[in-house]
Amino acid sequence: MTENYKELIPAGFAADSRVWVYQSSRLFMLSEALHIEDLLNNFVANWNSHGAPVKGYGNLFFGQFIVLMADERATGVSGCSTDSSVRLIKQIEELFKVNMFDRTTLAFLLKDKVQMLPLAQLQYAIDNSFITPDTIYFNNLVQTKDELENKWLVPVKESWLAKRVTLSM
Template identity: 45%
Template sequence: MEFSSHSRVWVYQSDRKLTDAETLQIQVLLDNFTTGWAAHNNQLKAKAEIKYNRFLILFVDESQAGASGCSIDKSVNFMKQLEQQFGINLFDRFNLAYRSGEEILSVPRNQFEELLKQGKITSDTIVFNNLAQTLADLQTKWEVPFKDSWHKQLFGDLVVA
């Protein structure tokens, strides 16, 4: 199924890496959800992916039917059910993800600040912009160096030169 670059996306970051078994289970649940996801009785052209065993991403191509407030609420409630079922947190916006070598780590904001001060996160460290709103954003602005992210605006003065 092809999706327009203007398709809406919602990125949910788990507070921990999911096991391979959890990822498979969650993907089945996501597929079932997106297959039946509708707005005002119109089936949404939707899909979901799990990236790096950590990020749950919903996609809706609104060229056929747009996501409504009620349909978005349904997706949020579904994500909250996943949180309960798998013992994860998908709504902690102060849990920040970054690459450390080949590994993706996430830490609370205060720990992220400490890692910056210690030089363990640098201006070139890849961070994840979970605020991406479209597929185009996801493809070009999701995994970016710290220096090119919104993180710089908030934490830029903590970067060790």
């Protein structure tokens, strides 16, 4: 399951293409996912920076993560074009009554399902073996296509979380 998402990332984008990952507070229903796909496709088709089209990509991964990508080798993404992407995400929040900007809730892959956990409960989850050093963590702080492909889904022990908690190996 974890490797399949890479097949959806377009090959024609530079490795240093900018990436933004937005995590929903819940899994989207199929009808919502289809609506989001339309919104993303429409946004990317019309994404501009200072009047120049942005080579962009948008997709919903695992039914819960919206990924936007811009290949800045073609057109740089400035404040206004970034703001337009944030407006899209806020529109999605409002339409579907979800939170897309909560950075204190973490996502893990447990038994092939995305499971959410508040950061404040992480040590408890580790101490009680709900989360192990090898549990896959969604590192939504990735910033490039290369990082999305290689550092988005990582074991907890290889993530920034390892410095925040005590892991028993």
